[in-house]
Structure formats: C-alpha cells, structure tokens
Amino acid sequence: MSPASKGQQTREHILKQGLQLFNDKGYHGTGLKEILDAAGIPKGSFYHYFESKEHFAVEIINHYRAIEFDRWESYLADHQGDRLSQIRDILEIIIAEYEVQTAKIGCLIANLSGELANSSPYFRKAIQASTEQVLQCIEEDMVISQQQGTVRTDIPPRELALLFWDTWQGAMLRMKVSRSTAPLKNTVTLLLDNLFLSPEGSDTRRDT
Amino acid sequence: MSPASKGQQTREHILKQGLQLFNDKGYHGTGLKEILDAAGIPKGSFYHYFESKEHFAVEIINHYRAIEFDRWESYLADHQGDRLSQIRDILEIIIAEYEVQTAKIGCLIANLSGELANSSPYFRKAIQASTEQVLQCIEEDMVISQQQGTVRTDIPPRELALLFWDTWQGAMLRMKVSRSTAPLKNTVTLLLDNLFLSPEGSDTRRDT
Numbered sequence: 001m002s003p004a005s006k007g008q009q010t011r012e013h014i015l016k017q018g019l020q021l022f023n024d025k026g027y028h029g030t031g032l033k034e035i036l037d038a039a040g041i042p043k044g045s046f047y048h049y050f051e052s053k054e055h056f057a058v059e060i061i062n063h064y065r066a067i068e069f070d071r072w073e074s075y076l077a078d079h080q081g082d083r084l085s086q087i088r089d090i091l092e093i094i095i096a097e098y099e100v101q102t103a104k105i106g107c108l109i110a111n112l113s114g115e116l117a118n119s120s121p122y123f124r125k126a127i128q129a130s131t132e133q134v135l136q137c138i139e140e141d142m143v144i145s146q147q148q149g150t151v152r153t154d155i156p157p158r159e160l161a162l163l164f165w166d167t168w169q170g171a172m173l174r175m176k177v178s179r180s181t182a183p184l185k186n187t188v189t190l191l192l193d194n195l196f197l198s199p200e201g202s203d204t205r206r207d208t
Numbered sequence: 209m210s211p212a213s214k215g216q217q218t219r220e221h222i223l224k225q226g227l228q229l230f231n232d233k234g235y236h237g238t239g240l241k242e243i244l245d246a247a248g249i250p251k252g253s254f255y256h257y258f259e260s261k262e263h264f265a266v267e268i269i270n271h272y273r274a275i276e277f278d279r280w281e282s283y284l285a286d287h288q289g290d291r292l293s294q295i296r297d298i299l300e301i302i303i304a305e306y307e308v309q310t311a312k313i314g315c316l317i318a319n320l321s322g323e324l325a326n327s328s329p330y331f332r333k334a335i336q337a338s339t340e341q342v343l344q345c346i347e348e349d350m351v352i353s354q355q356q357g358t359v360r361t362d363i364p365p366r367e368l369a370l371l372f373w374d375t376w377q378g379a380m381l382r383m384k385v386s387r388s389t390a391p392l393k394n395t396v397t398l399l400l401d402n403l404f405l406s407p408e409g410s411d412t413r414r415d416t
Contacts, residue, residue: 124387177339
C-alpha cells in the first residue's frame with residue numbers, strides 16, 4: 001500500500017470515529033481526547049490531517065455527503081425503472097440499513113444543524129452548502145419524474161424537493177428519538193406513493 | 209410578592225437563561241457555570257430548583273411546551289374563524305416573532321433531538337412525550353378541519369399531523385441555518401394553503 005493510500009485510510013478512519021461520536025454526544029459534547037482515543041491516534045496525527053476540531057466537523061459533513069452522492073449515482077446508473085421507482089427503491093435500502101443500526105444515527109446534517117447553527121458562521125455556511133447540493137439533486141429528480149409523468153406538475157420541482165427534504169429531516173429526528181424507522185417509512189408512503197403522484201400516474205399508487 | 213411567587217419567578221428566570229444557552233451552544237456545550245453566570249445565581253440556588261442539569265433540560269422542554277399550549281388555547285378561544293384559518297393566523301404570528309429574533313432559536317425539540325436522543329433514555333422519553341402531546345393537538349386540529357370541510361379527508365388526520373410536524377421541524381432547522389423565516393412561510397403555503405385543502409374548499413386556496 002502506498003503511503004498516500006495509507007494516509008487516506010487513516011484519514012477516513014478518523015472521520016468515521018468522529019461521525020459516530022458526534023452522533024452520540026453532539027459536537028460540543030465530544031472532546032478532542034475522545035476522538036484521539038476512539039481513533040487510536042496521537043494528537044499530532046490528528047492535526048496532520050485536520051486544521052481544527054471545527055474543520056474536522058465540516059470535513060465529516062462533506063465526506064459523508066460525497067459518499068452518499070456516489071452511492072446514489074451508482075445506484076441510478078445500475079438500475080432500471082423510472083426515476084420515482086428508483087428513488088423509492090434506494091430509500092427502502094437506506095431505511096433497511098437504519099433498522100440494523102437500531103435507528104441511532106439519523107442525518108448528520110439534521111443532528112448538527114440544531115446544535116451548531118448558532119455556533120459559528122463557518123458551520124452555518126458548510127451546512128447550508130451541503131443542504132443546497134442535496135436539494136439540487138432532489139429537485140433534478142423531481143424534474144425528471146415530472147417529465148416521466150409520475151410526479152404531479154402543479155407544484156414546482158423546487159417546492160417538492162424542499163417538502164421532501166424537510167419532512168425527511170423531521171422524520172429522521174423522530175426516528176432517532178423513537179428508535180424506530182416507522183417515521184421514514186410513513187414519509188415515503190405519504191409523499192412518494194401518494195401526495196407527489198400525478199393524477200394520471202395514480203393507478204400505480206400503493207395502498208397506504 | 210409572596211416567597212412562592214418569587215421562587216416561581218426565579219425558577220422561570222433560570223429556565224429562560226438555560227433555553228437561550230442550549231439553543232446557542234447545545235446541551236453538552238453549555239456548562240453549569242455558564243447557566244449560573246447567565247442567571248446570576250449561586251450553585252446552591254440552582255440545585256434548590258433542579259435535581260441535575262439533565263432534569264433541568266427536561267424541565268425546559270416541558271416548561272416551554274406548557275407556555276406554547278396556553279398560548280394556542282387562548283388564541284383559539286379568542287379568535288373567530290374555522291380551525292384552519294386560526295392555525296394559519298397563529299403560525300403567521302409565530303413566524304413574525306422569529307423574524308425579530310433573527311431566526312436564531314428554532315424549535316427546542318428539534319434542536320435537542322439531534323443532539324440528545326442518543327445521550328440517555330431519560331431524554332428520549334421526555335422528547336418523545338413532548339412530541340406526542342403536540343402531535344395529538346395537531347391531529348385534533350386536523351379532525352376539526354376535516355369536519356369543517358376545509359381539509360381533505362382522504363388522508364387520516366394522524367398522517368396529516370405527522371406530515372405537518374416533520375416538515376415544520378425540518379423547516380425550523382433550515383431557518384436556523386439560513387437565518388431566514390422563508391422555510392417556515394413555504395411550509396405554511398404549501399401544506400395549509402395547498403396540499404392539505406379539501407377539493408371542495410380549494411376555492412379559498414391562496415396563490416402560491
């Protein structure tokens with residue numbers, strides 16, 4: 001293994017430990033020492049990879065958004081069907097994963113938004129930029145689904161994307177608190193199998 | 209002023225300072241000393257009113273839910289109109305208040321859910337109970353609105369309540385991050401002025 005790829009592995013290992021700790025105890029509740037202990041690295045190694053704890057948190061947000069983006073893209077490339085069916089299928093996989101994790105994690109953006117939005121403009125900008133990127137993808141999915149005739153066209157795609165995102169975030173918070181993926185399943189059923197459907201496409205509506 | 213009411217005032221003063229600090233820095237990010245300094249009280253006084261910092265946080269959640277409940281009840285008692293119009297009017301007042309606060313606060317439940325849900329079962333239960341109480345009120349509002357013919361009846365009132373709550377929580381997080389009340393306004397317009405309306409009542413639909 002080249003030093004570069006080993007460095008990359010170590011970096012990702014630290015990011016993974018940080019994600020878990022921030023999800024469990026919040027950003028402020030996680031001390032640098034806990035991150036070092038969990039990752040099994042000395043302080044100097046941490047600062048070799050990350051400028052500060054603040055930068056580290058933003059790196060985690062960006063790292064996990066990039067992973068999720070790659071995953072969606074490769075899924076969409078590999079699977080047939082109209083866009084709406086593809087989205088429903090990916091969301092079912094994601095929900096099944098949360099089942100295994102006993103629904104403890106939730107969305108990093110939702111978890112950190114409440115805690116960190118007032119902490120610094122640096123955090124706010126990072127969370128906002130990350131959210132905007134996801135929103136643009138959902139909006140594009142809605143445009144495609146409207147063109148494919150599955151999603152209603154009387155509501156602009158941006159509005160549909162915002163509604164889906166906000167509802168999903170709220171459902172993620174309830175999932176985390178209730179330790180159940182039921183809120184996520186309800187969101188998919190109510191929005192993607194019902195409210196979002198175009199009147200013409202409503203014969204494909206699943207029973208709720 | 210009687211000692212009892214003075215005690216009550218002090219208690220509420222400490223709760224208010226705690227709310228502000230938790231919203232700004234998160235639960236874990238707020239030390240007991242900061243609470244004492246902000247409230248201008250000695251440690252003994254804090255423990256006279258609250259068993260622990262954990263209990264204090266749950267007291268804040270319950271206290272502010274009680275205040276919000278009283279406010280909604282007195283508003284509903286004092287104002288005419290069908291329930292859906294009343295809800296829209298109250299939400300407009302709430303949104304206007306967030307404008308003044310530069311949208312920094314957000315929903316305490318949303319802010320703390322992400323940070324604290326994994327911290328202890330005690331927190332989870334308190335947040336869950338609080339959420340359930342609010343949900344039951346919204347559900348009742350939906351039942352009344354369906355009876356009054358303003359809200360669609362093809363979706364059960366519980367589903368409508370969950371959708372509204374989840375979307376509102378997600379919108380509150382975006383408000384906090386974007387420092388704008390636009391997400392809240394969009395939610396009201398899209399749900400209460402559009403998606404929730406019964407087909408018969410849709411002539412009262414506002415332009416979006």
